[in-house]
Amino acid sequence: xxxxxGLIVWIIAYPFxxxxxxxxxxxxxxxxxxxxxxxxxxxxxxxxxxVVKLMSKKTNVxxxxxxxxxxxxxxxxxxxxxxFVPVPGFHYFSQFGDYIVIMYIMLVPPLGMALGxxxxxxxxxxxxxxxxxxxxxxxxxxxxxxxIGFAMKAGTTSMYDLMMLQQSGGVATWGIVTNPLLGIAALxxxxxxxxEKPFEVIVAPHEIATGPMTEMGGKYLGMMFIQHxxxxxxxxxxxxxxxLGGALNWFEYIVKLFTLFTLVLVVNAVYxxxxxxxxxxxxxxxPLPMAALGVIFIxxxxx
Amino acid sequence: MYTQALLFxxxxxxxxxxxxxxxxxxxxxxxxxxxxxGFLAIAAAAALAGPEAGSLLQGPTLFGSPLxxxxxxxxxxxxxxxxxxxxxxxxxxxxxxRDSGSYPMYYAWLFAKVFGMFGVVLARDLLSFFIMxxxxxxxxxFVMQQGREEARTAALGYLVYAIVAGMVLLGGVIMLRQSTGxxxxxxxxxxxxxxxxxxxxxxxxxxxxxxxxxxxxxxxxGWLPDSYASTETSITAYLSSISTRIxxxxxxxxxxxxFGVKVVDSIGFSSHxxxxxxxxxxxxxxAVLPTYTALFQHDAKRLVTWHSIGQxxxxxxxxxxASTLGTAGGLFHIFNHLTYVSLxxxxxxxVEYRTGTTNLNKLGGLITKQPVAFLGMLFGIIGLAGxxxxxxxxxxxxxxxxxxxxxxxxxxxxxxxxxxxxxMSVYKLIHxxxxxxLPERYDNVKEVGxxxxxxxxxxxxxxxxxxVCPGLILQWIAKIQTSxxxxxxxxxLGGVASSAGDLNMMVVTSVFGITFLVGALIFLIGGKRRxxxxxxxxxxxxxxxxxxxxxxxxxxxxxxxxxFNSLYQAEPVKTTERNLGRLVRIxxxxxxxxxxxxxxxxxxxxxxxxxxxxxxxxxxx
Numbered sequence: 001x002x003x004x005x006g007l008i009v010w011i012i013a014y015p016f017x018x019x020x021x022x023x024x025x026x027x028x029x030x031x032x033x034x035x036x037x038x039x040x041x042x043x044x045x046x047x048x049x050x051v052v053k054l055m056s057k058k059t060n061v062x063x064x065x066x067x068x069x070x071x072x073x074x075x076x077x078x079x080x081x082x083x084f085v086p087v088p089g090f091h092y093f094s095q096f097g098d099y100i101v102i103m104y105i106m107l108v109p110p111l112g113m114a115l116g117x118x119x120x121x122x123x124x125x126x127x128x129x130x131x132x133x134x135x136x137x138x139x140x141x142x143x144x145x146x147x148i149g150f151a152m153k154a155g156t157t158s159m160y161d162l163m164m165l166q167q168s169g170g171v172a173t174w175g176i177v178t179n180p181l182l183g184i185a186a187l188x189x190x191x192x193x194x195x196e197k198p199f200e201v202i203v204a205p206h207e208i209a210t211g212p213m214t215e216m217g218g219k220y221l222g223m224m225f226i227q228h229x230x231x232x233x234x235x236x237x238x239x240x241x242x243x244l245g246g247a248l249n250w251f252e253y254i255v256k257l258f259t260l261f262t263l264v265l266v267v268n269a270v271y272x273x274x275x276x277x278x279x280x281x282x283x284x285x286x287p288l289p290m291a292a293l294g295v296i297f298i299x300x301x302x303x
Numbered sequence: 304m305y306t307q308a309l310l311f312x313x314x315x316x317x318x319x320x321x322x323x324x325x326x327x328x329x330x331x332x333x334x335x336x337x338x339x340x341g342f343l344a345i346a347a348a349a350a351l352a353g354p355e356a357g358s359l360l361q362g363p364t365l366f367g368s369p370l371x372x373x374x375x376x377x378x379x380x381x382x383x384x385x386x387x388x389x390x391x392x393x394x395x396x397x398x399x400x401r402d403s404g405s406y407p408m409y410y411a412w413l414f415a416k417v418f419g420m421f422g423v424v425l426a427r428d429l430l431s432f433f434i435m436x437x438x439x440x441x442x443x444x445f446v447m448q449q450g451r452e453e454a455r456t457a458a459l460g461y462l463v464y465a466i467v468a469g470m471v472l473l474g475g476v477i478m479l480r481q482s483t484g485x486x487x488x489x490x491x492x493x494x495x496x497x498x499x500x501x502x503x504x505x506x507x508x509x510x511x512x513x514x515x516x517x518x519x520x521x522x523x524x525g526w527l528p529d530s531y532a533s534t535e536t537s538i539t540a541y542l543s544s545i546s547t548r549i550x551x552x553x554x555x556x557x558x559x560x561x562f563g564v565k566v567v568d569s570i571g572f573s574s575h576x577x578x579x580x581x582x583x584x585x586x587x588x589x590a591v592l593p594t595y596t597a598l599f600q601h602d603a604k605r606l607v608t609w610h611s612i613g614q615x616x617x618x619x620x621x622x623x624x625a626s627t628l629g630t631a632g633g634l635f636h637i638f639n640h641l642t643y644v645s646l647x648x649x650x651x652x653x654v655e656y657r658t659g660t661t662n663l664n665k666l667g668g669l670i671t672k673q674p675v676a677f678l679g680m681l682f683g684i685i686g687l688a689g690x691x692x693x694x695x696x697x698x699x700x701x702x703x704x705x706x707x708x709x710x711x712x713x714x715x716x717x718x719x720x721x722x723x724x725x726x727m728s729v730y731k732l733i734h735x736x737x738x739x740x741l742p743e744r745y746d747n748v749k750e751v752g753x754x755x756x757x758x759x760x761x762x763x764x765x766x767x768x769x770x771v772c773p774g775l776i777l778q779w780i781a782k783i784q785t786s787x788x789x790x791x792x793x794x795x796l797g798g799v800a801s802s803a804g805d806l807n808m809m810v811v812t813s814v815f816g817i818t819f820l821v822g823a824l825i826f827l828i829g830g831k832r833r834x835x836x837x838x839x840x841x842x843x844x845x846x847x848x849x850x851x852x853x854x855x856x857x858x859x860x861x862x863x864x865x866x867f868n869s870l871y872q873a874e875p876v877k878t879t880e881r882n883l884g885r886l887v888r889i890x891x892x893x894x895x896x897x898x899x900x901x902x903x904x905x906x907x908x909x910x911x912x913x914x915x916x917x918x919x920x921x922x923x924x
Binding site: 015055056057058059060061062063064066068071072073074075076077079080083084093095096097098100101104105107108111114115118119120121122123124126127129130131133134136137140141144145148149151152155156157158161209214215218219222223226275276277280281292295298299302 | 668670671681685688689690691696700703704707708710712713715716719720723724726727730731733734737738739740741804805806807810811814815818819820821822823825826828829830831832833834835837839840841843853854855856859860861862863865866
């Protein structure tokens with residue numbers, strides 16, 4: 001499926017597949033959270049209705065060209081990342097860029113958003129961005145260390161190779177089984193990457209309005225929603241490919257995707273919000289040393 | 304033929320512009336024309352000199368041995384970078400120096416500096432290397448003085464370090480000459496292989512320390528931020544992009560060519576604990592600490608100069624791995640850093656030219672007023688932060704890959720921590736200058752003129768093109784690697800082919816181009832947009848007006864300040880430097896007591912001295 005017509009079909013269809021999965025995940029998330037809080041919750045495809053509503057708004061307020069271009073960078077960058085993360089049956093692009101590339105192209109959407117939010121000239125937005133960038137030093141550093149350890153052990157930085165390596169021996173060769181310390185540390189980092197509580201200080205509703213989204217309305221907010229939904233899929237898939245053995249068929253993929261997201265959601269549902277410095281201190285006290293210990297184990301065994 | 308021109312043209316330029324310095328006040332155009340023609344000629348000679356690699360030139364004889372110069376693949380790489388960036392700096396300065404009368408020797412010292420740098424990279428024997436090194440250091444000192452009053456004081460700080468570096472290097476030169484009986488690099492290189500451990504260590508330290516001082520490696524980086532940030536802004540761009548990197552040239556040249564990696568590796572306890580691993584740790588510290596210092600700066604120039612130190616750490620990280628990918632990354636990063644850092648500083652200079660300040664707490668919202676400067680800054684910071692598709696990403700990718708697969712996980716982590724710090728501080732830079740609220744006083748700011756726009760546009764193109772097609776530069780780097788005795792990198796036009804996974808920036812960029820268009824399409828599907836004024840904004844029900852600042856730039860990273868402030872205040876190098884300064888001042892105060900300024904006191908010293916001499920002589924006789 002990685003050549004010829006099949007490839008072209010994949011390239012065109014994949015954004016839609018990914019968006020639909022994102023809608024289902026988002027709807028599932030809202031439903032699950034509602035049930036935990038003893039509410040009925042919205043429809044399963046509520047995110048889709050939201051996107052349609054926002055995209056068809058008549059009032060679209062812009063603060064300038066950078067604000068517009070930012071939206072294109074946001075969606076474009078996320079789709080770019082999506083293509084480079086291997087999923088069952090579609091890993092064509094992983095031969096041109098490894099996880100280090102993915103790590104960096106994942107910074108394109110936040111950069112675009114940061115620039116756009118900057119031009120909206122709202123201090124709430126800028127505060128949100130400043131917080132987001134500071135949080136990188138917490139979760140992103142932890143996640144990268146777990147990847148470094150894993151890649152060093154496997155002798156490759158390609159995400160597809162890492163995934164196939166884990167598939168070679170069933171559950172026993174999954175990253176989280178062979179390197180439990182790294183896997184658990186990365187799970188904490190994943191919570192931060194997905195901006196779920198207790199690490200949602202970036203958006204922080206009611207505190208700094210809605211942070212980066214303060215001046216976004218109409219199709220601008222709609223595009224941020226689209227990006228958010230696709231990003232859900234991409235981030236969960238990255239963790240899955242690195243630590244849960246990836247997936248070879250779509251059934252396995254969807255089961256793993258929803259299970260992992262449930263884990264993230266239940267933590268999100270019961271926690272409050274950490275202040276930026278508390279969140280950073282938390283990451284540096286628990287997950288980061290845990291990952292460091294995991295890497296030291298790998299180096300120890302390697303000799 | 305062209306190699307001679309590389310040494311003579313700067314000298315002629317220096318002479319001419321020094322003679323013409325009197326015209327700087329009344330007839331600016333004369334000096335500027337001389338400089339432009341001179342540096343165009345130098346750039347042409349540099350471009351044409353490539354095929355002459357390998358041939359040697361004999362200069363005058365000193366201490367019984369002739370001064371020898373010649374071009375190698377490594378030195379051609381540096382010659383091209385020096386001549387290119389100098390030309391762009393001259394372009395920029397033609398627009399930026401409004402009253403050249405304040406800078407009569409600006410171009411003369413620039414010529415001298417180029418002469419010194421060419422000399423260092425072209426030197427083929429130790430004596431010429433040392434002489435050229437000293438000329439370069441002094442020229443740097445004079446170039447740095449171009450600017451306001453504080454530039455002169457700050458340049459003194461550089462001078463202290465440069466003199467120490469020069470003295471240590473002189474020690475190394477004397478030692479090598481004594482033990483080998485020759486200044487010739489080939490003879491020295493062969494003789495070193497036969498040294499015992501102690502001699503090797505002493506020789507290596509004496510040679511490497513000056514190079515590390517010049518490349519501002521932690522903990523001998525203290526001279527750089529003050530001296531670079533206080534000069535005229537076009538000089539800041541020039542110095543941070545190329546001047547410091549001559550030190551890196553020295554490290555590459557002496558470690559790989561003269562001493563050889565094996566000799567460096569043999570100093571230490573094991574294959575994992577030797578001089579090279581110390582260099583790796585120093586490089587990691589250099590990448591991390593200055594980057595996080597940059598975070599707390601309130602002056603745009605100062606922020607970038609701290610990064611200029613930090614990026615030097617990346618270069619050394621790559622080079623110290625001594626692997627194919629690592630050295631390619633280190634060498635490529637020199638070029639990349641040259642392009643994006645000068646781009647950033649030129650954009651800062653363009654803003655300073657119109658607003659008169661580089662204070663990050665006072666600027667804001669200039670994106671609509673100076674779009675070219677904004678785009679320059681944007682391309683520059685994407686390069687500096689190492690985000691695709693700009694060139695900074697490619698070299699950082701090489702360095703990461705070599706560190707991870709080379710088995711240095713924590714050094715790789717340090718490199719990533721530095722990247723996070725870089726992203727944070729560059730966003731502060733672009734946000735506080737170009738984004739956020741536009742203060743009312745900048746309502747009439749305009750874009751800069753032609754001469755200042757050209758370097759910005761050229762560098763933007765270079766940063767993008769070498770990021771998408773890194774093979775253009777990698778073909779030179781593969782040649783250099785061969786000459787350094789490292790296995791050359793298997794480059795392709797879009798990146799690198801490797802058994803551990805390829806990198807193809809052309810694919811990454813074209814996919815991004817298409818997905819960006821998809822984003823644009825979704826944007827167009829939505830309804831028509833309306834651009835509103837910056838005062839039409841959410842303010843929790845309040846009304847915004849021109850006289851109320853509604854902006855977030857003070858204490859931009861407050862959580863980090865909260866956590867690290869105490870650490871930042873007690874930074875060991877700064878504390879040591881401050882205490883040394885205090886010691887010198889106290890000693891000076893005591894010594895000053897002897898110099899009363901009264902002739903009677905001095906007469907008394909003479910009498911006392913004569914008595915002492917007589918007593919001593921009597922004792923001897």
